[in-house]
Amino acid sequence: MILFLDDELLFYSKFSLLTQAAMPDSFSADGLRRIHRLAWIVRAMCLLGVVVIGTLPFIFWAQPDWVADVAAKTWSLPLVQLDLGSRLCGLAASMLPTSASLFALWQMWALFGCFAQGELLARRPAQHLRRLGLGLCALAAAQPLGQTFGILALTWGNPVGQRRLWFGLSSDHYLALLFGLLLLALAQVLHEAARVADENAEFV
Amino acid sequence: MPIVVTLDVMLARRKMRSRELAERVGITEANMSLLKSGKVRGVRFDTLSRICEVLQCQPGDLLAWEPDPEPPEET
Numbered sequence: 001m002i003l004f005l006d007d008e009l010l011f012y013s014k015f016s017l018l019t020q021a022a023m024p025d026s027f028s029a030d031g032l033r034r035i036h037r038l039a040w041i042v043r044a045m046c047l048l049g050v051v052v053i054g055t056l057p058f059i060f061w062a063q064p065d066w067v068a069d070v071a072a073k074t075w076s077l078p079l080v081q082l083d084l085g086s087r088l089c090g091l092a093a094s095m096l097p098t099s100a101s102l103f104a105l106w107q108m109w110a111l112f113g114c115f116a117q118g119e120l121l122a123r124r125p126a127q128h129l130r131r132l133g134l135g136l137c138a139l140a141a142a143q144p145l146g147q148t149f150g151i152l153a154l155t156w157g158n159p160v161g162q163r164r165l166w167f168g169l170s171s172d173h174y175l176a177l178l179f180g181l182l183l184l185a186l187a188q189v190l191h192e193a194a195r196v197a198d199e200n201a202e203f204v
Numbered sequence: 205m206p207i208v209v210t211l212d213v214m215l216a217r218r219k220m221r222s223r224e225l226a227e228r229v230g231i232t233e234a235n236m237s238l239l240k241s242g243k244v245r246g247v248r249f250d251t252l253s254r255i256c257e258v259l260q261c262q263p264g265d266l267l268a269w270e271p272d273p274e275p276p277e278e279t
Contacts, residue, residue, distance in 0.1 A: 202245040203246040
């Protein structure tokens with residue numbers, strides 16, 4: 001069968017093509033070098049992020065003075081309970097956004113790992129980008145919820161009437177959600193691009 | 205697919221090895237091997253043109269159409 005497609009004559013053989021590497025050879029060496037360099041920078045930042053975000057809640061909730069200071073200045077709480085149980089509950093509450101952040105960082109680490117290996121228009125990075133988008137959407141929901149539960153944990157032991165149920169949304173949460181949705185759309189685009197690249201690789 | 209790639213016949217006529225053809229056409233040996241064995245979905249005009257230029261032949265010298273064997277009639 002002979003097909004005319006734009007200015008190309010394509011002829012199909014009687015066998016289907018064996019699966020080839022997803023990496024098309026049409027990327028410039030300079031572009032690949034830049035992506036490789038950027039990938040290592042981002043991965044280093046991810047590692048730093050994991051260390052800071054993963055340890056900060058433990059350090060914060062371990063120090064009653066710090067907790068009291070933040071509760072008074074940031075959350076405007078005049079009376080809080082700083083016993084071990086309340087702080088442990090607060091730590092558990094802050095694990096909600098922390099785990100979403102760590103998941104997003106893990107996906108970012110994996111995504112840029114693919115990029116560092118030259119795997120650009122492929123299904124694997126598209127999958128990591130999608131999960132990163134989901135992680136950011138989850139973070140947008142987990143951040144205000146974490147704060148709500150954290151404040152509740154600190155005021156649960158207060159006398160009746162001085163307990164606080166507080167819920168707040170900020171532009172940060174909105175932006176995280178918007179960015180997450182953007183990444184979900186881009187992941188779908190990347191998935192389609194990977195499919196086209198696969199198809200293109202089957203032509204010599 | 206009834207299209208058969210007859211590149212190996214033309215290579216034999218020109219007494220050229222596929223490695224040399226791949227180098228002169230500017231594609232990898234692996235891709236040339238896939239093309240020779242017909243295990244590709246298609247060939248770009250550009251590649252076809254360069255092969256014809258190197259082998260001094262026409263596209264028709266590299267391709268042949270062979271009808272598929274007819275399926276056995278049901279009894």
